[in-house]
Amino acid sequence: MYIVSACLLGINCKYNGENNYSEAVESLIKGHRYVAVCPEVSAGMVPPRPPSEIRNDRVYSKEGDDLTELFLEGAEASWEEALQEAERFGEDIELAILKARSPSCGAGVIYDGTFNSVRVKGDGFFARVLKEKGIKTITEEDC
Numbered sequence: 001m002y003i004v005s006a007c008l009l010g011i012n013c014k015y016n017g018e019n020n021y022s023e024a025v026e027s028l029i030k031g032h033r034y035v036a037v038c039p040e041v042s043a044g045m046v047p048p049r050p051p052s053e054i055r056n057d058r059v060y061s062k063e064g065d066d067l068t069e070l071f072l073e074g075a076e077a078s079w080e081e082a083l084q085e086a087e088r089f090g091e092d093i094e095l096a097i098l099k100a101r102s103p104s105c106g107a108g109v110i111y112d113g114t115f116n117s118v119r120v121k122g123d124g125f126f127a128r129v130l131k132e133k134g135i136k137t138i139t140e141e142d143c
């Protein structure tokens with residue numbers, strides 16, 4: 001069972017109501033069972049919503065609201081969704097394919113919290129949960 005960031009599969013859950021469809025991701029998951037999750041929607045942050053970035057280990061919207069608790073909740077909720085789906089089919093979770101640089105899904109590299117497209121080392125909140133659980137994470141840029 002793979003976990004996939006839902007926006008990579010064409011689901012319009014991105015902050016601006018659009019998606020991040022990736023043909024490479026679609027090819028990679030062909031023939032595999034997968035569960036598509038969006039931690040921000042899981043936390044009730046339906047689109048459209050302001051973009052958010054991580055600064056000093058907390059998540060802020062571009063408007064300056066501290067959304068840290070919501071992002072933590074969303075990350076846990078999406079993990080639970082994925083786990084339940086894996087259990088339903090009696091499968092292990094082998095891999096998570098995540099949207100690069102998102103404050104939820106980014107894995108290895110994120111934006112620095114200035115909303116100036118500056119990249120820094122780090123993980124989004126959902127990627128952190130997955131790594132803590134020992135799940136291998138990649139992004140669409142690794143596909």
Ligand code: SF4
Binds near residue numbers: 037038
């Ligand atoms: S939280 Fe993850 S799945 Fe949801 S829109 Fe952002 S990058 Fe995509």
